[in-house]
Amino acid sequence: MPRAKYHRLIGLVAATVVIVVMTATAPGAAPYCAPGQSPEFVLGFAFIESQLGDVMGEPLECEHANPENGDTLQQTTTGLAFYRKWTNTPTFTDGWSHWAWTADGMVYWTGSSIDPPGVEPPSTLPTATQAPVTSSASGSIPIMDLEQSIRMDAGSIWSIPVYDGFNLVVSTEVIGTSPRAGIYISKFDTSLNLLGPATHITGPHDLNSNASLAYTYANNVNSIADHKHIFQNDYHYITFSCSGIGSGGNLYLMKIDTDLQMQKIVEVTANNAPTNDMFLVGDGNDIHVGKFHPGQGHDVYSFDADLNSLGAATPIGNTSHSNATNQHSNGAAAIFHNNQFHLVAPETLAPGQGDWFARIVFDSNWNIVEERSVILTDSTMLGIVSGLSHEPVTDTFIVHYTRGDTDGGGSVYQAIYSSDWNLLENEIAISGTYQRPHSVFVDNDLFVGYDSAGVYLSKLNVTYP
Numbered sequence: 001m002p003r004a005k006y007h008r009l010i011g012l013v014a015a016t017v018v019i020v021v022m023t024a025t026a027p028g029a030a031p032y033c034a035p036g037q038s039p040e041f042v043l044g045f046a047f048i049e050s051q052l053g054d055v056m057g058e059p060l061e062c063e064h065a066n067p068e069n070g071d072t073l074q075q076t077t078t079g080l081a082f083y084r085k086w087t088n089t090p091t092f093t094d095g096w097s098h099w100a101w102t103a104d105g106m107v108y109w110t111g112s113s114i115d116p117p118g119v120e121p122p123s124t125l126p127t128a129t130q131a132p133v134t135s136s137a138s139g140s141i142p143i144m145d146l147e148q149s150i151r152m153d154a155g156s157i158w159s160i161p162v163y164d165g166f167n168l169v170v171s172t173e174v175i176g177t178s179p180r181a182g183i184y185i186s187k188f189d190t191s192l193n194l195l196g197p198a199t200h201i202t203g204p205h206d207l208n209s210n211a212s213l214a215y216t217y218a219n220n221v222n223s224i225a226d227h228k229h230i231f232q233n234d235y236h237y238i239t240f241s242c243s244g245i246g247s248g249g250n251l252y253l254m255k256i257d258t259d260l261q262m263q264k265i266v267e268v269t270a271n272n273a274p275t276n277d278m279f280l281v282g283d284g285n286d287i288h289v290g291k292f293h294p295g296q297g298h299d300v301y302s303f304d305a306d307l308n309s310l311g312a313a314t315p316i317g318n319t320s321h322s323n324a325t326n327q328h329s330n331g332a333a334a335i336f337h338n339n340q341f342h343l344v345a346p347e348t349l350a351p352g353q354g355d356w357f358a359r360i361v362f363d364s365n366w367n368i369v370e371e372r373s374v375i376l377t378d379s380t381m382l383g384i385v386s387g388l389s390h391e392p393v394t395d396t397f398i399v400h401y402t403r404g405d406t407d408g409g410g411s412v413y414q415a416i417y418s419s420d421w422n423l424l425e426n427e428i429a430i431s432g433t434y435q436r437p438h439s440v441f442v443d444n445d446l447f448v449g450y451d452s453a454g455v456y457l458s459k460l461n462v463t464y465p
Contacts, residue, residue, distance in 0.1 A: 031061035031075075034149040034456060037432035042411060044090030044101060045074060045081045051106055052099060056081065056092050062431040063411075065145060072428065084115065140394040141416055141424050142462050144446050148191075149430070149458040154184040154198030159449030159456060160438040162231040164258055167195060168440075168447055171229040171238060172455045177222050179205050183240060185260050190442060192459055199260040207242065207252070215270035216242075221250060228280035229438075230287075233305060234258060237282065239268065239289045241275035249273025251291055255307050266307045277330035277349065277384070281341060283364060286310065288341075292330035293317065297345070300366055314366045316343075326360055326372045331384035335397070339364055344375070344385045344399055352405040354382040359421055375423065376415055380405045387414075387439040387448065393464055395419045400429065400437040400448060409435035412450055430458055 030039050039059035041049045049056045057078030065072050072083040079094035091100040093114065100107050100116050107116045152159065155172025162169050168188040174181045182203020187195040207213060208220045227240035236256040241249065251268040268289050269275065279290040279298070285305065290298035297317015302310040318327030332345035341362040347354050356377045361370035376382065376399070387400025397417040404410030412430040417423055429448065430437075437450040446460040 032064035032146070032431070033062040034430055034432050034434075034458065035151045036452070036454070037062060039074070041074070041081070042428075042431070044083060045092075048081065048090055048092050048099060048101060048106075051101075052092060055094075055099075063428060064431070065427065082114075089116070140396070140465050142391050142394050142396060142464055144414065144429065144460040144462050146430060147445075147459045147461045149456060150192050152186060152194075152455045152457060154186050155451075155455040156453075157451050157455065158227060158436055159451050160227070160229040161440050161447045161449045161457060162229055162236065163440050163442045163447075164231055164234075164236075168192075168442070168457075169231065169236065170449055170455075170457060171201075171227065171236075172198075172451075173224060173227060174203075175223065177204060179203065182206070182224055183227055183238065185236070185256070187260075188457070190445060190447075190459075192457060201238070201256065201260070201262060202254065202265070204242065210265065213252075213265065213267050215267055216250060219271075226276040226278065228278060230280055230282050232282040232284065232287070235263070235305070236260075237280065237287050239278055239280045241278060249275040251275040251278060251289065251301075253287065253289055253303060253307055255305075264307045266303070266309075268301050269313075274330070277332075279332050279334050279343075281334040281336055283336045283341075288334075288366075290316075290332065290334065290343075295327070297326065297328045298330075298332070316360075316362065316366055316368075326368060328358060328360065328372065331386070333385045333388035333399075335388050335390055336364075337390050337397075340369060341366065342388075342397065344388055346382055346385055349383055351383070351407050352380045355379050357382055357385055357399065357401070357415075373421075375399075375417065375421055376426065378403065381410075383409075384436060387437040389439045389441055389446075391441055391462070396424065397421065398439065398446075400439045402434055402437060402450075404433075409433055409452065412437045412448065414439075429460065 039062050057076040060075045063072050063074040074081045081092045083090045089100050096110055098109050156174055158173045160171045170186050172184050183201045184198040185201055186198040204221050207216050211217050221242035225241050227238055229238045238254045241251050249272050250270045253268050254265045255263040274292055277292055281288050287303045289301045293299050299313035299315050301313045328345035329348045331349045334341055334343045343360045347356050356374045358372045359375050360372045363369050381403050385401055389398045399415040401413055402409040403413050411428045412434055414429040415426040434450040434452045437448050439448045444462045446462050448458045450456050
C-alpha cells in the first residue's frame, strides 16, 4: 500500500499550524489506526484531556509520529494534540490557545508559538500517566514510520515474523483442543501479500500420536501454550509448551525446512512446569531454549542444528550468592550479537507490578559477562519483553513491548538503545491495545507481529539519519 502524504491545516485568528505527515489506512478505519483499533487518548494526551475535558474534544485519529521531527500528533474534534520530543512536553492547541504539561505543571498561553514561554525540558509526566522518557544519550537512531498493517486469518494468538532470505514467515497459534488447534506458519512477501494458505505444523493430536516423544506419547497433552520462532542456517526452529497430567508442563523444540515440512521434534523437558513464557535464541550454530525457573531466572537447554542435546541445562540468573543480583522473571527475550548473548527480562509478569526491564550479558557458554542492569523504568506499566532485535546500520538494539498495567496490554512501544545499551529513544510504534510484539528487520523495513483477539502484522519503513 503506498504511503500517502497530505497537509493538515489548523488555524484560528492569526495562528496557523502546518503539519506534514504520512499514513496508510485501511478502508473504513480511522487514520493511523491498526485494524480493529479505535482512536483514544493515551499517556500524556490522556492526562491533558483529564484536565481540559470538553475543551480537547474527541480524538479523530490514532496518535502517530511526525517523521520530520520525531514529534507525535493526534487531531481532535476541537484542535490538535502533539508531543514535543525536544522538550518532552505533551501539548494541546485549538490554533490560538495552548495548554502544555511541563515540569512546572499545566501551562496556558496564547499566540503563534507552539512552545510554552521559557519552557525548560521536564523530567517526567505525573506518575499516574508517566510515559517512557526519551533519553539524551547520543547515538544514531533509525527512524521507523508505520506503513501498513494487516490482520491474518490463521491464528488467534502469538504472531512471530522471521525472514527466510526470500519471504516473511510468520508463526501463529490456534488455541484449544480441537484437531485444528496448534501452531501454524504463513508466508508473505515484503508487501504483506499472503503467499498461499497457512500450514498447520503441529498440535496436541499430532503430539499425542508421536511415539518418539516418550513422555507425551505415554501421558498425552491437551493444549499448546506459547511458542517462540527463529530462522537459522536455512531452517526454522520453534519451541513451544503444552499442559499435561500431574504437575504438567512439557517443552518441545521443532526443526522445520523452508518448505514448511517438519524435520524433527524433541521433548526439551517433560513434566517440569512451568514451561510457558520461554525464550529461544540461536548463536549461528546451536539452538538454545530458556525455560523459566522461578526464583532464579532460566535453565538454558542447548541443542545442535539437528536437535541433539548438548548436555544438561545451564542455570542462569540467581544461581549463587555471587550472582544473586541476576535474578529475573519469565517473559524474557534474548539475542546473540558479537559472540555474546544479550538477555532482556522484566521484573515480573504480574499485572500492574512490573516497574523495570533489565539486561544481562553472557558469553557464548552462558557465563555472565555483565551483570543485571536496569535499562527501562516505568512504574507498574511493564510486562513481557517479547520483541528484541538488532538494527545493523546504526548498531542499535530495539526492544518492542506493550505498555499497560493489566493483562490486556497496550500500545506497542519501541525502545531504541545504542550498542552499549544507552537509551536513545522510547516511543509508540503502533497505537492500540495489543500484546506480545515480535520483530524482524528486512533491508529497509521493520516487520512487527502482535496479537489482540486475533493476530496482526505491521510493516514500518526504516530510514537513517
